[in-house]
Amino acid sequence: xxxxxxxxxxxxxxxxxxxxxxxxxxxxxxxxxxxxxxxxxxxxxxxxxxxxxxxxxxxxxxxxxxxxxxxxxxxxxxxxxxxxxxxxxxxxxxxxxxxxxxxxxxxxxxxxxxxxxxxxxxxxxxxxxxxxxxxxxxxxxxxxxxxxxxxxxxxxxxxxxxxxxxxxxxxxxxxxxxxxxxxxxxxxxxxxxxxxxxxxxxxxxxxxxxxxxxxxxxxxxxxxxx
Numbered sequence: 001x002x003x004x005x006x007x008x009x010x011x012x013x014x015x016x017x018x019x020x021x022x023x024x025x026x027x028x029x030x031x032x033x034x035x036x037x038x039x040x041x042x043x044x045x046x047x048x049x050x051x052x053x054x055x056x057x058x059x060x061x062x063x064x065x066x067x068x069x070x071x072x073x074x075x076x077x078x079x080x081x082x083x084x085x086x087x088x089x090x091x092x093x094x095x096x097x098x099x100x101x102x103x104x105x106x107x108x109x110x111x112x113x114x115x116x117x118x119x120x121x122x123x124x125x126x127x128x129x130x131x132x133x134x135x136x137x138x139x140x141x142x143x144x145x146x147x148x149x150x151x152x153x154x155x156x157x158x159x160x161x162x163x164x165x166x167x168x169x170x171x172x173x174x175x176x177x178x179x180x181x182x183x184x185x186x187x188x189x190x191x192x193x194x195x196x197x198x199x200x201x202x203x204x205x206x207x208x209x210x211x212x213x214x215x216x217x218x219x220x221x222x223x224x225x226x
Contacts, residue, residue, distance in 0.1 A: 044158040050182040053151045054099060057185060060144030061102050062091035063137045064196075068109040070134030074127040075116045084109055099181070100188045107195045114199040117206040128210050135207055135217035142200055146222040149189065156186055 065088035072081035087105060090097060123131060159179050166172040200221075207214050 044155070046155070046159055046162060046182075047178060049151070049155050049158070050179065053148060053155055053182060053185065056144060056151055057099060057148040058091045058102075060141050060148055061099075061106050062088045063141030063144060064106050065091060065102075065109070065141075067134040067136075067138035067141060068106070068113060070130050070137075071113045071116075072109070074123060074131040074134070075113075075120070076127075077112070080109060080112065100184055103188050103192045107192055110195055110199055114202055117199075117202050120206075123210055128212060131207065131210065132212045135203070135212070135214060136220060138203060139217040139220035142196065143220055143222050145193070145196060149193065152182075152186055152189060155182055159183070 065084045069081045069084035069088065072078075072084060083105075087102060091102060159182060163172070163175060163179075166175055204214050204218065207217075
């Protein structure tokens with residue numbers, strides 16, 4: 001969990017630097033922060049890497065939304081369960097969608113679940129069974145979110161370098177437009193990570209309190225994040 005919060009702070013810093021680069025034709029200094037990635041970023045196909053980053057994050061949000069559907073069912077919130085399940089299906093598809101909007105919706109669902117977990121007593125047998133079904137997709141969602149964070153850090157560094165190298169105003173404008181999706185994700189990830197990182201321990205603590213098996217789900221979590 002400490003590692004996840006460190007990633008959140010790092011990504012926030014990278015976002016700040018990258019957004020500054022969008023405002024100025026030239027900005028030095030960011031590359032020196034991540035010199036170990038210099039070879040990887042130098043040869044990166046930014047549009048393709050952006051598509052991969054979006055896919056990784058969509059997969060993460062789909063898993064988290066599926067988990068929240070089960071958690072909502074466990075607490076008797078049928079409306080929230082249906083919304084989360086529908087969101088998971090949409091995220092797993094190929095249709096265009098607003099990823100930031102999906103992140104906000106997922107964060108809102110997590111906050112509602114966290115409030116319930118903090119105040120609920122012992123669940124009924126049926127509710128326990130439903131909550132247990134959400135543990136594995138939740139863990140997979142955390143793992144994919146961690147993967148997205150790593151991809152975003154490398155992508156942001158490469159994007160900043162490319163932006164700072166452009167001198168032609170027309171080309172610079174075109175590049176900013178093409179990279180807009182990745183920049184939007186980078187702006188939204190820190191807040192999302194904060195919500196996710198703050199509640200992951202609560203999810204598993206609540207599960208253990210309900211005497212649910214967490215072994216399989218915990219194995220799916222990133223080793224350095226939980």
